[in-house]
Amino acid sequence: MRVQHSHNATDAAGGLTFGPVLSKLSSFKTTSKKTLLPTIDFASLELATNKFSVINILGEGGFSHVYKATFNREVFAAVKKLDGGGQDCEREFANEIDLLGRVRHPNIVPLLGYCVHGETRLLVYELMQNGSLETQLHGPSHGSALTWHLRMKIALDIARGLEYLHEHCNPPVIHRDLKSSNVLLDSDFNAKISDFGLAVLSRNHNKGNLKLSGTLGYVAPxxxxxxxxxxxxDVYAFGVVLLELLMGRKPVEKLESSQCQSIVTWAMPQLTDRSKVPNIVDPVIRDTMDLKHLYQVAAVAVLCVQQEPSYRPLITDVLHSLIPLVPVELGGMLRVIQPMLTTNQE
Structure with missing residues (x-):
């Protein structure tokens, strides 16, 4: 891959002038099929991450670490550093640049730029202040920041991002690794799909030439x-994420016999019995929602995780079923009637 150095990305001192880059990218719309992303010099990324300090690590993957980066003490970003992954690493890096360099959508994490330094590959993204959905649900807070309506908003945001990939990209894009750790949340809990390293273009692959990839618990049968x-x-994986939002459980859980059980296997018999559905809801949000809405979400989840793909809905259908469940102020169509407050007046 030939990398063209962008002089606009750095100032004379070798440090990144990130403000102009951000403003340029926020209004940027590409009309060509070529990727038009600024390259960022390695020294600037070293400086912004304090030489990739351990204290700046936000997360890690198979052959990558993600670091918080601070530019000019005021602009923050997330830097994914890939090294030691060989051809797979190179392929995922190229994939991210190719796809995210052309994709612009409110529910897809923006790629701001990239860097090639020897064998190391780096990708610079907009920083998502509330981290991943996985951390929010299964980390120390155990979902306490996520109300019922926020969870439905997050589900709707993910569906909007997927609908854009499936219905509005030409050719359509299959994400192939949708999971709660690849759903990131900004300061207002707007959800954005990230990590397009495994994504493929629909109809641009054959059964024989695609390496089986994905994450246990999310991979469609x-x-x-x-x-x-x-x-x-992707719709199957979305269904698993929806079950996580609903129940607060991990996609795969260990049993006492050292075996594993998927959330789908465990939940299906209970999701199809209305009398049992309220009992399997995450205790953090239990009894906080309209039961009719709960049954509707359970029904959507059941359809999404059907074993037979032809029985699953299109993501567009999922999207339209979720919109009425999300309050207007959170991007849906639900008008929430606040209970009357009574006060004692002298």
Whole structure:
């Protein structure tokens, strides 16, 4: 891959002038198929992350670490540093640049720039202040910051991002690794899909030439067993994330017998019995929602995680079923009637 150095990305002293880059990118719309992203010099990223200090690590993957970066003491970003991954690392790096360099959507994490330094590859993203959905749900706070309405808003945001990839990109994009750790939340809990390293263009792959990839618990059965990959594979993964939001449970949990059980296997018999649904809801949000809305979300989740892909809905259908459940002020169509407050007046 040939990297063109962008002189606009750095100032004369070798430090990054990030403000102009951010403002330029926020209004940028590409009309060409070529990726138009600024390259950022390695020294600037070293400085911004305090030489990739351990205290700045936000998360880590198979062959990557993500660091918080501070530019000019006021602009923050997340820097993903990939090294030691060989061809797989190179492929995912190129994939992210190719796809995210052309994609602009409120529910997809913006890629701000990239850097090639020897064998090291770096990607610079907008920083999501509330971290990943996985950390919010399964970390120390155990979902306490996420109300019922916030969870429904997050589900709607993810559906909007997927609908853009499936219906508005040409050719359609299959994310292939949708999971709660790849859903990031900004300061207002707007959800954005991240990590496009495994994404593929629909109809641009064959059963034989695609390495089976994904995360245990989220991978659709037809892809796992037969290598069959379609947009419905993303819908299955969305269903698993929806179950996480609903129940606060991890996608795969260990049993006492050292075996594992998927959230889908555990939940399905209970999701299809209305009398049991309220009992499996995350205790943090239990009894805080309209039961009709709860049953509707349970029904959507059940459809999304059907074993047979043809029984799963299109993400557009999922989107339209969620919009009425999300308050207007959070991007939906639900008008929440606040209870009357009574005060004792002298």
């Amino acid at each position: 037809e892809y796992l067993l037969d290598g069959k990959l379609t947009e419905k594979s």
